[in-house]
Amino acid sequence: MIRLVLVDDHPVVRAGLRALVEGQDDLTVVADVDGLEPALEAVQREHPDVVLMDLNLGEGRPGGAQVTAALRVLPDPPEVLVLTTYDTESDVLRALEAGARGYLLKDAPPAELFAGIRAAARGETVLAPSVAATLVRRAAPGATTITEREVEVLELLARGLGNKEMARELFVSEATVKSHLSHVYTKLGVDTRAGAVAAALDRRIIRR
Template sequence: MTIRVLVVDDQTLVRQGIRSLLDLTDDIEVVGEADDGMAALAAIEEHAPDVVLLDLRMPRHDGIWTLTALRDGAAQEPPAVLVLTTFDTDTLVLDAMRAGACGYLLKDVTLEQLTRAIRTLADGGTLISPSITDRLLRAVRRRRPAEGEDLPRIQPLTDRELEVLRLVAEGYSNREIARALFLAEGTVKNHVSALLVKLGARDRTNAVLRALHENVLN
């Protein structure tokens, strides 16, 4: 199965470079390009990509705007979004993940790292560059809930649910978790669904953020 990818970056040379690199793979196809968030939304509707590679700093409509628009306005399930940027400040990382990004990598990654991330997201997983994980954890712990925001209380997790949660946090897909824990993939899906309920999270990324904030993974 070919993974359909959309590249969103305001620099033409960067988009062309990423396309040229991904053309070297057998299972990944760049189906379109966009130079800002508004163009990205139109390209997503036109090309229906599986994964979007998204820069954060763009003129007019930037990456956070794009993520928010996809999360709040999509009539159907939006594609997985992998943030690919040169900026790794705590605030940007946390804002991107909260807005719905499934992964976050810096542009100094190798082709192997990039293709692995694309495949992970296409398979339903999440992925954050190891160099960013520690600062994300610090940012989550510093961030206080917005005024009037009433976060649901976390319910206790079973040992098995904690095992699954740790692998979700490391970017494993359901299929990879099933292999690692010697479980049926359907069983893993049930555990992930239970985690979302117990953590009061809307998706896997939000579940990891909530778990980090509440020190559940320690």
């Protein structure tokens, strides 16, 4: 029997996933929780094989990537399988770098979800097709790679922050922000802040 903990901030979603998953003879949900502290408590209490993790866990709260990182440093950590609506490059990279075993989307057919859970429990990597395509594109020879810090800059640009505000958010100087912007413009082939945001959204580097 594969034991799961569900992490999602929407009770209805958790209830739906629980009902769906427990229709399988070899899967059981031992806890469903809505954030970091409850997830840590449930995992240490229940010792699940897999944690099914949403990425957006509410405004102002640690996100799924942060929860994943916290779970993966526990003794005998569970495998984490992300299940989310977001397939942007920044979300994918943050989740995988945090230690997620796989990354599926909430529009996946149930059979794909069940197979993904079983594969993650075996320690295998599980990726939605669009996520795999993102990683392949990023790794292709000659591909223009946007760094994690540049993604942060793009996200702040999308929020409409000026250079001084961005410097304050990132704990760097305005000169460093200007340098990051210059690199971003070059990599995206644009010459304006609006153009950078539009290109990043179009290439699914950041969320809308």
